[in-house]
Amino acid sequence: MIRGVLGNGRNIRFWIDPWVSRIPLKSLFPDLFRLESEKDCKVYHRLELQDTIWMLSWKWRRLPNTDIEEEQLEDCVQLIEGIALGANNDRWVWDSASGEDFSVFQVRTWLGSDRSVQLASAFEWCKWLPIKCNVFMWHMLMDRIPTKKALQRRCIDCGDLRCKFCNEQEDCIDHIVTACMLTCGVWNGVASWVNLPQFYFFSINDILQIYSSSGCSKAKKSALHGVLILTCWWIWKARNDLIFRDIRRNVVEIVSDIKALGFIWFSSRFKKGLLGWKDWQRFCFDVM
């Protein structure tokens, strides 16, 4: 597919064109898009330089004020945070996993063998998780997570390339999310909580297989789907907290956070109020 690569932001439509992710912002945040007063505004209309920092500059028909609007606003800000306009014109690229410019060869390669894009295309979004978790998972399936290894591929010097959790293997997404010692401990904790045998992942592509191959009730399947995505996202957050904030979390803390956060989101968004904390802790959905 064609995606905008941001330059000066004068050609890419903020809401309508895919640029910050492969899905346009109007589809990611439909309730916010409804409040936009200039629906075909360009990116440079919404990003403004204030004291050397690029800030979002909104033009709402009315301010977002419902829970869902405020939540979408928070997710949208997180997604765009850190993005700056440049001096060059915007470009359009064929959005292959390797990030190459459009060519017939690229299209053919993408159609024929780009498994990561195919996986990402087939990725089913979890309805009870916030968009940021789904976007993370989707980027991860496309190998778009800025690990040290990925940044090195783009010629960005990250110094020590080792995983900060174990200081042994390289900081790449497969290692961080599936193979690191700490991560394996987290997955063991999660497997035991959701009453499944120990997980063995060889790559990130194996993670969602567990959900698609599990034969259980609709509610339990949806819960498991979200828990798998949430676990990946929370492991990534723990990795970032360690690298950027020097906060080290252990397995027990990470699993407890996943349970607590999962309960808040699941119980408030999936058949509201039907599930209690005790049932969630036992991962029991008989009441639903």
Ligand SMILES: [Zn+2]
């Ligand atoms: Zn490691």
